Amino acid sequence: xxxxxxxxxxxxxxxxxxxxxxxxxxxxxxxxxxxxxxxxxxxxxxxxxxxxxxxxxxxxxxxxxxxxxxxxxxxxxxxxxxxxxxxxxxxxxxxxxxxxxxxxxxxxxxxxxxxxxxxxxxxxxxxxxxxxxxxxxxxxxxxxxxxxxxxxxxxxxxxxxxxxxxxxxxxxxxxxxxxxxxxxxxxxxxxxxxxxxxxxxxxxxxxxxxxxxxxxxxxxxxxxxxxxxxxxxxxxxxxxxxxxxxxxxxxxxxxxxxxxxxxxxxxxxxxxxxxxxxx
Amino acid sequence: xxxxxxxxxxxxxxxxxxxxxxxxxxxxxxxxxxxxxxxxxxxxxxxxxxxxxxxxxxxxxxxxxxxxxxxxxxxxxxxxxxxxxxxxxxxxxxxxxxxxxxxxxxxxxxxxxxxxxxxxxxxxxxxxxxxxxxxxxxxxxxxxxxxxxxxxxxxxxxxxxxxxxxxxxxxxxxxxxxxxxxxxxxxxxxxxxxxxxxxxxxxxxxxxxxxxxxxxxxxxxxxxxxxxxxxxxxxxxxxxxxxxxxxxxxxxxxxxxxxxxxxxxxxxxxxxxxxxxxx
Numbered sequence: 001x002x003x004x005x006x007x008x009x010x011x012x013x014x015x016x017x018x019x020x021x022x023x024x025x026x027x028x029x030x031x032x033x034x035x036x037x038x039x040x041x042x043x044x045x046x047x048x049x050x051x052x053x054x055x056x057x058x059x060x061x062x063x064x065x066x067x068x069x070x071x072x073x074x075x076x077x078x079x080x081x082x083x084x085x086x087x088x089x090x091x092x093x094x095x096x097x098x099x100x101x102x103x104x105x106x107x108x109x110x111x112x113x114x115x116x117x118x119x120x121x122x123x124x125x126x127x128x129x130x131x132x133x134x135x136x137x138x139x140x141x142x143x144x145x146x147x148x149x150x151x152x153x154x155x156x157x158x159x160x161x162x163x164x165x166x167x168x169x170x171x172x173x174x175x176x177x178x179x180x181x182x183x184x185x186x187x188x189x190x191x192x193x194x195x196x197x198x199x200x201x202x203x204x205x206x207x208x209x210x211x212x213x214x215x216x217x218x219x220x221x222x223x224x225x226x227x228x229x230x231x232x233x234x235x236x237x238x239x240x241x242x243x244x245x246x247x248x249x250x251x252x253x254x255x256x257x258x259x260x261x262x263x264x265x266x267x268x269x270x271x272x273x274x275x276x277x278x279x
Numbered sequence: 280x281x282x283x284x285x286x287x288x289x290x291x292x293x294x295x296x297x298x299x300x301x302x303x304x305x306x307x308x309x310x311x312x313x314x315x316x317x318x319x320x321x322x323x324x325x326x327x328x329x330x331x332x333x334x335x336x337x338x339x340x341x342x343x344x345x346x347x348x349x350x351x352x353x354x355x356x357x358x359x360x361x362x363x364x365x366x367x368x369x370x371x372x373x374x375x376x377x378x379x380x381x382x383x384x385x386x387x388x389x390x391x392x393x394x395x396x397x398x399x400x401x402x403x404x405x406x407x408x409x410x411x412x413x414x415x416x417x418x419x420x421x422x423x424x425x426x427x428x429x430x431x432x433x434x435x436x437x438x439x440x441x442x443x444x445x446x447x448x449x450x451x452x453x454x455x456x457x458x459x460x461x462x463x464x465x466x467x468x469x470x471x472x473x474x475x476x477x478x479x480x481x482x483x484x485x486x487x488x489x490x491x492x493x494x495x496x497x498x499x500x501x502x503x504x505x506x507x508x509x510x511x512x513x514x515x516x517x518x519x520x521x522x523x524x525x526x527x528x529x530x531x532x533x534x535x536x537x538x539x540x541x542x543x544x545x546x547x548x549x550x551x552x553x554x555x556x557x558x
Contacts, residue, residue, distance in 0.1 A: 097466055101439055103475070103484040104383040157447070160380055165467035168436070175461055182454055187376055188444035190469035196382070205382040 008113050009136045012123035015059045016132060019052050019109055023093070023127040030100055043167060044096045049073055052092035052109060060088050072217045079216070083117045083244055089220040095193030105129060108195035112220030114243055122221030124195045133199050133225050141202055141229035148203040150231040150254035156264070159207035159257055161185040162197050166213040174212045177236065180264040181210070198222030201252050202229035208253040208261050210236075216243045219250060232258040236265055287392050288415045291402035294338045295388055295411060298331050302372070302388065302406040309379055322446060323375045328352055331371035331388060339367050351496045358495070362523055366393045368499040374472030384408060387474035391499030393522055401500030403474045412478050412504050420481055420508035427482040429510040429533035435543070438486035438536055440464040441476050445492040453491045456515065459543040460489070477501030480531050481508035487532040487540050489515075495522045498529060511537040515544055 026033065026048045036045045053073045060069060068084035069076050072091045080087070088111065093099055095107030105128035112122035124133040133148075135141040141148050153159050163178045165171060182188055189206065191197065195218070197209030202225045220243050223233045232255040233241050241250060253261055305312065305327045315324045332352045339348055347363035348355050351370045359366070367390065372378055374386030384407035391401035403412040412427075414420040420427050432438050442457045444450060461467055468485065470476065474497070476488030481504045499522050502512045511534040512520055520529060532540055 097439075101466075101484050103468070103470070103479050104385065106383065160376075163469075165461060168463070168465070171462045171467075175458070179454070182444060183450045184447070186447070187380075187471055188450075188469055189382070189471055190442075190467055191382070192466055192468055200382050205380050 016125040091217040110221040122224040135228040154256040162209040164211035295404040370496040389500040401503040414507040433535040441488040443490035
């Protein structure tokens, strides 16, 4: 683990790595997988999502029996009424559609520990690339055990920005919000996967990422990774991310470009109806 | 070469494969590369583009000394006044920005032979993945010597569409053109690389790709690959692609979804000023 050294982070690393072979071999044979769709025709669920979640849940329950778990797939995805003391946030496959369709292996497994609302440790495994991203509060961010850092690019015209168009329900809103960024950024990419968005910013491969459909389980490990790598994560209005609130928007950046991006994604003030002037 | 068997196609395969090691090792060491920018701050040129082009040009001139060559980088990028008998179209690195920034190796080397305006053979190498895509007129399309075919998805709500936001000069126009597709498609990806767009459609990993800044050298090998894999390539108005004309727009699809996509990218008719009614 290099410089970072705490029990939970080692645990995260170990259990993520354990899922690697299973996920890789299913990705290689993805054409054979049975698929269900969840909320809409493009919201896919595979047995890989379910099995990885079960495996991670079992490991957590065995090692830390008192801890809460919040996870993407059924049974564990209800937000808690009160903030738990210790809560593990699991996204077994973030980017299931990319997993199924290939082109690039733009998906990952995301796991984080949140203590009384504060994200204290997180890990993301990209199993096909064999890359593991780890971070712990105040201890920095690592990719494959080497420190990573965001870029210092402050000029939007030189920035690579990843816009997540997400599912159809959020499309109109994300197009409206991203309109000016889409025009002004140096390069636009859309990888349609939040762990790719976070890891790309944290490791300096892109300057910013914006997304409108993100939940506790796909934001927690990413937030600590990016902030420990020197970057910034906020909601679209600039407020900090509370991983348990019901908002689903996030702007992720290298930090120095954050205020510029924030400005570009604000919607114009609604026109105010004025009283007719007094005669 | 499997089913396809013609001298020029074998030649394409051989000389593309020869560039592989050089490009891979430079990708791995991309942080050390000196970079120039061409038309604008995000239009990059590296010594890799130049060296690959030189190598392919030298091989072509040696084996087919009478043939014309059209290539992306300086000296060979002027469109011919009259359509040449035989013309090789070279894009040494299609996706130079992706090459430089990483995240995924979304770039490739593109080479095609155009005889009297007809694309007769083409090859695309994705050197990091080790994937080679080959096709010849009437002979089908191969990925790593196995036949590939487009998908049969006809429903836009289930389709994965790759929208290329290209450089800043084309942004407003591509946003206008893609607006309805961005809203209606099942998933939006933006890989910012035309060979990825073409290969993704040809091998069934996405249903459509649209781009507004494409030239002979980055369209020729892709067009024959997609059409030989059962798909369709047209301009935005539905007209066929003449690889030597000066238009830079292209809609690429699996064929069955083509007319739906074409409809969605048409701009609304401009409002017509009516004559005031006769009194």
